[in-house]
Amino acid sequence: MAMSLNDTPRAMRLHIGLFGRRNSGKSSLVNALTGQHVATVSSVPGTTTDPVYKAMEIHGIGPVVFIDTAGFDDSGSLGALRVERTRDAAKETDIALVLFSCMPDERAGVGNEDAFDWLERLHQCSIPVIPVISRIDEGGGADALAEAIETKTGVRPVCVSAVTGAGIESLRTEIARRLPEDYRARSITAEVCASGETVLLVMPQDIQAPKGRLILPQVQTLRELLDRKCLVSCCTTDCLPAMLQSLAKAPDLVITDSQAFRTVHAQLPIGSRLTSFSVLFAAYKGDAPFFAESARKIAALPRDAHILIAEACTHKPLRDDIGRVKLPRLLKKKLGEGIAVTVTAGHDFPEDLAPYDLVIHCGACMFNRAYVMSRVAACRRAHVPMTNYGMAIAALLGILDDVVIPGVD
Amino acid sequence: MAMSLNDTPRAMRLHIGLFGRRNSGKSSLVNALTGQHVATVSSVPGTTTDPVYKAMEIHGIGPVVFIDTAGFDDSGSLGALRVERTRDAAKETDIALVLFSCMPDERAGVGNEDAFDWLERLHQCSIPVIPVISRIDEGGGADALAEAIETKTGVRPVCVSAVTGAGIESLRTEIARRLPEDYRARSITAEVCASGETVLLVMPQDIQAPKGRLILPQVQTLRELLDRKCLVSCCTTDCLPAMLQSLAKAPDLVITDSQAFRTVHAQLPIGSRLTSFSVLFAAYKGDAPFFAESARKIAALPRDAHILIAEACTHKPLRDDIGRVKLPRLLKKKLGEGIAVTVTAGHDFPEDLAPYDLVIHCGACMFNRAYVMSRVAACRRAHVPMTNYGMAIAALLGILDDVVIPGVD
Numbered sequence: 001m002a003m004s005l006n007d008t009p010r011a012m013r014l015h016i017g018l019f020g021r022r023n024s025g026k027s028s029l030v031n032a033l034t035g036q037h038v039a040t041v042s043s044v045p046g047t048t049t050d051p052v053y054k055a056m057e058i059h060g061i062g063p064v065v066f067i068d069t070a071g072f073d074d075s076g077s078l079g080a081l082r083v084e085r086t087r088d089a090a091k092e093t094d095i096a097l098v099l100f101s102c103m104p105d106e107r108a109g110v111g112n113e114d115a116f117d118w119l120e121r122l123h124q125c126s127i128p129v130i131p132v133i134s135r136i137d138e139g140g141g142a143d144a145l146a147e148a149i150e151t152k153t154g155v156r157p158v159c160v161s162a163v164t165g166a167g168i169e170s171l172r173t174e175i176a177r178r179l180p181e182d183y184r185a186r187s188i189t190a191e192v193c194a195s196g197e198t199v200l201l202v203m204p205q206d207i208q209a210p211k212g213r214l215i216l217p218q219v220q221t222l223r224e225l226l227d228r229k230c231l232v233s234c235c236t237t238d239c240l241p242a243m244l245q246s247l248a249k250a251p252d253l254v255i256t257d258s259q260a261f262r263t264v265h266a267q268l269p270i271g272s273r274l275t276s277f278s279v280l281f282a283a284y285k286g287d288a289p290f291f292a293e294s295a296r297k298i299a300a301l302p303r304d305a306h307i308l309i310a311e312a313c314t315h316k317p318l319r320d321d322i323g324r325v326k327l328p329r330l331l332k333k334k335l336g337e338g339i340a341v342t343v344t345a346g347h348d349f350p351e352d353l354a355p356y357d358l359v360i361h362c363g364a365c366m367f368n369r370a371y372v373m374s375r376v377a378a379c380r381r382a383h384v385p386m387t388n389y390g391m392a393i394a395a396l397l398g399i400l401d402d403v404v405i406p407g408v409d
Numbered sequence: 410m411a412m413s414l415n416d417t418p419r420a421m422r423l424h425i426g427l428f429g430r431r432n433s434g435k436s437s438l439v440n441a442l443t444g445q446h447v448a449t450v451s452s453v454p455g456t457t458t459d460p461v462y463k464a465m466e467i468h469g470i471g472p473v474v475f476i477d478t479a480g481f482d483d484s485g486s487l488g489a490l491r492v493e494r495t496r497d498a499a500k501e502t503d504i505a506l507v508l509f510s511c512m513p514d515e516r517a518g519v520g521n522e523d524a525f526d527w528l529e530r531l532h533q534c535s536i537p538v539i540p541v542i543s544r545i546d547e548g549g550g551a552d553a554l555a556e557a558i559e560t561k562t563g564v565r566p567v568c569v570s571a572v573t574g575a576g577i578e579s580l581r582t583e584i585a586r587r588l589p590e591d592y593r594a595r596s597i598t599a600e601v602c603a604s605g606e607t608v609l610l611v612m613p614q615d616i617q618a619p620k621g622r623l624i625l626p627q628v629q630t631l632r633e634l635l636d637r638k639c640l641v642s643c644c645t646t647d648c649l650p651a652m653l654q655s656l657a658k659a660p661d662l663v664i665t666d667s668q669a670f671r672t673v674h675a676q677l678p679i680g681s682r683l684t685s686f687s688v689l690f691a692a693y694k695g696d697a698p699f700f701a702e703s704a705r706k707i708a709a710l711p712r713d714a715h716i717l718i719a720e721a722c723t724h725k726p727l728r729d730d731i732g733r734v735k736l737p738r739l740l741k742k743k744l745g746e747g748i749a750v751t752v753t754a755g756h757d758f759p760e761d762l763a764p765y766d767l768v769i770h771c772g773a774c775m776f777n778r779a780y781v782m783s784r785v786a787a788c789r790r791a792h793v794p795m796t797n798y799g800m801a802i803a804a805l806l807g808i809l810d811d812v813v814i815p816g817v818d
Contacts, residue, residue, distance in 0.1 A: 008619040063619065196648075198655050205635050210417040210472065212629045219628065220621045226614050226645050231652045234631065234641045239605075243640045246607050248657045 008063040009216060010055060011285075011368045014183065015092050016175065017067045017127075019118045020099025025134035028162035029099070030066050033172060034058055061176055067092060086118075088347055091374035092367075095178055096122045096129045097171075100149060100157065102141040112145070119153055125374070128178045131157035132171065137164050186369075188224050188284045191406035192275055193253045199225055200243065200272075201234045202256035202264050216365040217277040221255060237263055244269060253404070255280065258390035259322060265399045275404040278390025281363040283406035285372045286388065292408050294385030295395035298331075298358065303338045305357040307331060310375070312366040314346040322389060323362060330396045349375060353382035361388045417472040418625060419464060420694075420777045423592065424501050425584065426476045426536075428527045429508025434543035437571035438508070439475050442581060443467055470585055476501060495527075497756055500783035501776075504587050505531045505538045506580075509558060509566065511550040521554070528562055534783070537587045540566035541580065546573050595778075597633050597693045600815035601684055602662045608634055609652065609681075610643045611665035611673050625774040626686040630664060646672055653678060662813070664689065667799035668731060674808045684813040687799025690772040692815035694781045695797060701817045703794030704804035707740075707767065712747045714766040716740060719784070721775040723755040731798060732771060739805045758784060762791035770797045 018026045034056045052068040069089045090096070098119045100112045115131075122129045131149050136142045136159045149157045158174055160167035193199055203218050214222075225232045233251065235243040237260040244250070250269035258276040268274050282291045301307075311323045320326060328341045344350070353359070359379055364372050379386035387395070394400040427435045443465040461477040478498040499505070507528045509521045524540075531538045540558050545551045545568045558566045567583055569576035602608055612627050623631075634641045642660065644652040646669040653659070659678035667685040677683050691700045710716075720732045729735060737750045753759070762768070768788055773781050788795035796804070803809040 009621050012621045196651070203635060205632065212418050212421045212632055214623075214628050214632050219623050222643065223614065223621055223623050226612060226643060229645065229648055231648060231655050232643045234635060234643065236635050236638065239638050239640060242605070246640050246657050248655055 008055075009220065009365075010053065010065055011364075011366060012220070013055060013063045013065040013368075014061060014179065015067060015094045015368055015370060016064050017069060017089055017093030017096040017122075018099065019069055019086070019090075019096055019122070020115065020134070021101070024099040024101055025162060026068055026099060029097075029132070029134060029160065030054060030056070030068075032160070032162040032165065032168045033175075058172065058175070060172060061179070087121075090122060090125060090127060092371040093122070093127050094180055094183070094368070094370050095175055096127050097132050098122070098129055100131060100133045100145060101135065102133055102139050102145045116149075116152065119155075123153075127370075128180075129155065130171070130174050130178060131155055133157050133159045135161060135163075136166065137161040186284065188221055188280050189228065189230075189255075191283070192273065192280065192404050193225075193228075193230060195228045196230060197252040198231045198233070198247070198249075200247075200251040200254045201232060202237055202240060202254065202260050203234055204237045204257050204260055206236075217281055217363055220365075221277060221280065240264065240267055258393045259326065261390075261393050261399065262397050265397070265402060268402075273404045274402060276390040276394070278363045278388055279394070279403055279405055281365065282388045282391055285364045285367065285369045286361070287373065287376045287386075288405050288407045290376060290380070290385075291387040291391050292400070292405050294358065294387040295391040295400055297385050298387075298392065298395050299334065301335055301339075301357050303336050304340070305335060306340045306342065306355055308350070308353075308356045308359045309341060309343045310349055310359060310361045311343065311345040312362050312364045327360060327389065327392065330393065334396050349378075353379060353384045356384050359384055359386040360392045361386065363389060417464075418629065418774075419462065419474055420625075420773075420775060421629070422464060422472045422474040422777075423470060423588065424476055424503045424777055424779060425473050426478060426498055426502030426505040426531075427508065428478055428495070428499075428505055428531070429524065429543070430510070433508040433510055434571055435477055435508060438506075438541070438543060438569065439463060439465070439477075441569070441571040441574065441577045467581060467584070469581065470588070496530075499531060499534060499536060501780040502531070502536050503589055503592070503777070503779050504584055505536050506541050507531070507538055509540060509542045509554060510544065511542055511548050511554045525558075525561065528564075532562075536779075537589075538564065539580070539583050539587065540564055542566050542568045544570060544572075545575065546570040595693065597630055597689050598637065598639075598664075600692070601682065601689065601813050602634075602637075602639060604637045605639060606661035607640045607642070607656070607658075609656075609660040609663045610641060611646055611649060611663065611669050612643055613646045613666050613669055615645075626690055626772055629774075630686060630689065649673065649676055667802045668735065670799075670802050670808065671806050674806070674811060677811075682813045683808075683811060685799040685803070687772040687797055688803070688812060688814055690774065691797045691800055694773045694776065694778050695770070696782065696785045696795075697814050697816045699785060699789070699794075700796040700800050701809070701814050703767065703796040704800040704809055706794050707796075707801065707804050708743065710744055710748075710766050712745050713749070714744060715749045715751070715764055717759070717762075717765045717768045718750060718752045719758055719768060719770045720752065720754040721771050721773045736769065736798065736801065739802065743805050758787075762788060762793045765793050768793055768795040769801045770795065772798060 020026055054066040054068065056064055056066065058064050067089045069086045098115050100115045119129055119131060131153065133142050133145055142159050146157050146159060158167055158171045160171055201218065201222065222232060233243060233247065250272045253273045253275065254264060254268060256264040256276050258278040261276060265274060282288045309323045309327060324343055331339060331341065361375065376386060391400065394403045429435055463475040463477065465473055465475065467473050476498045478495045507524050509524045528538055528540060540562065542551050542554055551568050555566050555568060567576055567580045569580055610631065631641060642652060642656065659681045662682045662684065663673060663677060665673040665685050667687040670685060674683060691697045718732045718736060733752055740748060740750065770784065785795060800809065803812045
């Protein structure tokens, strides 16, 4: 019986990318690190070129997901699609393990060149990389290889054997040491409300999740507020007046679905701060100051602006879909009918951003922070402003200055 | 990227059991019914003897899950394990489709005997059965077979062809007509609170779901309350005094995690009704009057009573696990150290209930109603009282009379 409902959401797990050839010992390394003898706790089998995700727990680190990339194939040749998929996996990677072998298969002409290549690529993407020499129980030459890696890259590799357990504890320590600085402290709500405050969540349910379910940002936010000992109230948009009346005093903070921004803003009690789930996720998963600055530029876009709307989900468009219907409607109301809107979904995001005047991203509840930040970096490189649904809607409604944004005064 | 988080929980879907040989056209029938050309929207691959679950939508019926049982194998022989697993699948089945073929594989000595056998078994379990003659485009003899089935069972079969689409609409209509009477109207909260009322949810998070997640009964209850336009507040147990102070008046209803029953009962404001998630699920998924009557018998159990505690989840026992630690502790405090407690998990439930004086079931958020009711029926047949966690805890704390139970005055 599937228990995935009760697991930590994948997007909240530390993403550890494994870069290495098949038979380089990736699976047994994963088992050794997690202390498990089964191959996977949960895995999403991919095609031969898709990465495989393995959700696990590492003692001292917590919930992680290993991304077993298909970057190097057995023969060492890198097909174009494999490279592309592996590059996509790199975008999601919080920490990369690049596997070197002291017994490269010389007969097949396969050395460690690929590993050196990927180490260099990952460095260039500012992804923390740990070089690993695997299967040291099976052959000699690890010391010489370690020297070579350190000389070439300036990083000392960790030598491991999944069989004897040698080096596994060192590798675990090294992963913990290289965790992104804010990884453990990262919070959705800490910057917008204090522990113990009263928080009202406006959660319209009409077109969101199917029966019996709440969408992930609502669940994650509510759970964190409870953990932070906040007093939480929840209602649908139409019940907001009654909900406010049922409270002894105005809530300290109101978090609304961005689609109800206008209605909630109009009814906001004096003394209550206002934000939205999507605005909170802009900071949790992205670059809130950049998103806010970009949102403020919307009004000044040219009348023939080309705007890219990027959805993480590949769901079938809903009636009144926010990305495909509501946002384009708001944008046209503001900027006129001359603008062009392109919608992409899932991992389908253009390499060349030059044609666009603005990117508006969804809340990205299905993506991890590293992946959203890779898109932020791409937009910054191309000098294209990037914002998200919540901030764009607030800006288009002219209420962005009344919205609390984490990390933005 | 896995989208299961946003799907309707499986236990809330109509469970349609498919009983038939391999190659009897089960897969193409599923595709024809759901109008999809892919084999599955989502499936949990099982072993050769485990049933396969396929979650789908049927137009006019809603979210369903097809249970593709492994009851009949290619050669028609019914291994003991296959029969057992198929019998388990039958327990989860809301509506059964039994597939007959007008072209039985005579060479392999396989006729429709198995189909007749299962039709009879399912009838005996009071499960609505629709006999289906499949693949009528491939061979003649459907009319004669239909006559034979009707004569033998009193039920007119539906003749279908997934290829031509013949009969598919009739089958869809027949499924809709045979839906369990209360299937669409079934509600978790309708009997304990009115639309628009104020409801306070006490949701301790310390040992429940991992980071970023809420357990399913909390999500389902909150979602339904929002759909029913209730004004909902949520807090952890320790924040209850502050939460009550933050409300303008006492909530109409308090729903607590059963593990906090004692604390919440002690603080219950005058005018507030009290219940628990588990008590609500006793009615939603089980037989609340029987559970309440059984809970009231706990105090009178013999000092050497043998009590069966049945968990739906097969998770690793938690620290202070309710089924394995807390409930046995409460039971021993009440009945003395002479009692024996047996704990089962998942589908592992004894055939012979005679040795037990009481069965205490978990909230069963991972099981569907049909499956829990099959256990209720087994307990009733064996004259063994059966209750659930929430009611047992309330009875052991002596507060059951202060708890609102759906369907019980």
